[in-house]
Amino acid sequence: MDRPKRVDGSNLSAQDLDTLRSSVKGKVVVKGQSPEEEYRPLLERWNRMHIKEANIIVLPESEEDVSSTIKFVAEHNLDVAIASGRHTYSGPSSGYGLIIDMRNLRKVSVDVEKQTAVAQGGSLAGDIEAAAEDVGLRPVMGAVNATGCGGITTGGGIGNLSAQYGLVADNLLAARVALADGTIVVASDEENPDLFWGIRGGGSNFGLVTEFTYKLHKADPFVYSGFFMFSSDKIDACIDLMNVLHLDYIMKSNGKFACTGLTAIMGGNVIPGFLVWYDGPEEEGKKYIKPILDLGPIYPGSGAEVKRHTETTDWKQFEKMFPPEFNRLVGTTTQVSYPISTDIIKRTVQRFQEIVATRPENLSVSKLMFDLRDYSKVTSVPLDATAYANRREGCLIAVDLIWDQEELDKEMMQITKDFITQVRAWVKEDNEQKGVADVGAHVGATTLYALVSDGDEKLASVFGSNLGRMKELKRKYDPGMMWDKWYPVSPDAN
Structure with a gap:
């Protein structure tokens, strides 16, 4: 189906912009008209590779503002992106047209008796974690x-709580969603269940979520957590330890022990x-880290300590690993089944080291991670229960x-794609040699974690066997492809 190309809004008249301003209570910032000191900070992103100079940025103050803005976008066929935390690998929160920046909608309320939290769509994970921890509860959020x-x-x-409680999406009870015509609807098991299915893993394909209702879990606020480093001569020993940690410790902890292998360059x-x-x-906790010690x-002596769970997710501790000048990045993932082939891991680490060695001054803070957590709870949910398709047990390999330099963007993107393609080929070859078939309850599950990806993966790699239903929902909720920034699914039949 041919659709009119979405425009960036640069041709809007002064009257059009005045109409937009009068329809919302929140601020409307326009490139070239608003002060630079107001405009530029709104473009900032965690991944500076994806900073784009949007022509219009709307900062809603209410759900009504969101609705009015979407109606304006629809009327003028504008390119639109949604910005919430602005902490993404592939840049879906950026665009050259109109940005709906949700940063002013961060109110969180907790119902202790019901063990639920209601969070506005611009809330950060930390907002919800802090509000819940204050009353002895926890949400499931990310790293x-x-x-x-x-x-x-x-x-x-x-996140670290996923081994006990599943995905963040699995702990979503309901949401309020702004559709492509500006209508606000409720999505839950009882109301618009098809939409509820789609927003749990389907990204922003079907609308902008203005409010989330989460299930919370009773918990002591304190956990035992930390980071242990080893000398470079112990890299093979660390890799050899991964299967032991997963099988004999992680999988016997009832989801309470999470561990990630990390390799960096120094x-x-x-x-x-x-x-x-x-x-x-x-x-x-010390019993579970004994093989590491x-x-x-x-x-x-200082590798791990008792701290609040919210301290373990505090971005400030990770920021130390990312000097300010190193602010351009690409992440991508694949998955290898247990028991892990240590040969594949060693080859992956060797290739990673070779890549960094080609530009050591530019790539010195790059990371390679091996997620060893227990995915049993995630895979206990049927693959077709939500749009999320990576319900597979295995070790997630993330690079x-x-x-630090913009001129390296294209080269680094290609190197990363070639790297993960090579790792996937090694995994496939290893599976064939072992006679390992795609078996189990989630035969159609993907091996890609789409939130850590380059944004260019094939849709079948993101949504797997759920892609057909995704297309049906797209035809129903967004046939005009307004929402096209995060792995956009075409509503067309083929």
């Missing part, structure tokens, strides 16, 4: 608190380490190439 709840919820969402050498998180007291980390 860092700077992430917008809009992106991580509609994209699925994995002085040209690969420095291995483990991020650990245990939902319980220190004396119990036995391996002899560099700082065994973050991080650099």
